[in-house]
Amino acid sequence: MMVNEEGSGESNKKPAPIFKNKSLKEKSRSTNNSGKKRIWRSLKQILAQERTLPWPPEAVHYSSINAPPSFKPAKKYSDISGLPAHYTDPQTKLYFASADEFMTVRSLPMDITAGYLALRGASNIVG
Numbered sequence: 001m002m003v004n005e006e007g008s009g010e011s012n013k014k015p016a017p018i019f020k021n022k023s024l025k026e027k028s029r030s031t032n033n034s035g036k037k038r039i040w041r042s043l044k045q046i047l048a049q050e051r052t053l054p055w056p057p058e059a060v061h062y063s064s065i066n067a068p069p070s071f072k073p074a075k076k077y078s079d080i081s082g083l084p085a086h087y088t089d090p091q092t093k094l095y096f097a098s099a100d101e102f103m104t105v106r107s108l109p110m111d112i113t114a115g116y117l118a119l120r121g122a123s124n125i126v127g
Contacts, residue, residue: 076088076095077095078095078096078097078101079094079095079096079105079116079119079120080094080096080097080101080104080105081097081101083097083098084097085097087102089102089105089106091106092105092106092108092113092117093117093122094108094113094116094117
């Protein structure tokens with residue numbers, strides 16, 4: 001029983017998957033000719049750049065997109081820990097998530113309570 005070495009090599013070699021397109025991978029990793037790294041920009045930088053460019057009135061860009069109001073109620077997060085809060089202190093109107101945080105909220109002076117409410121953007125600041 002002699003085994004053909006060429007035949008065994010072909011049977012071990014798996015065919016390339018059909019769904020992989022080599023040219024797609026090469027196109028997605030293209031580099032600049034000058035060898036510079038790609039600069040990532042924040043949304044503020046993109047918006048500032050878009051405002052400086054002359055756009056036709058019908059063009060759609062980041063600063064012209066307006067989202068409709070949400071039908072879901074806004075989520076409440078604890079003013080102390082940042083965890084999802086299910087409770088509100090009736091005296092200070094601060095949100096809290098646990099009994100320990102409630103004790104902390106009640107022990108805070110009024111100026112710090114007002115500061116928390118101002119950070120949250122609450123319209124009725126205790127004072």
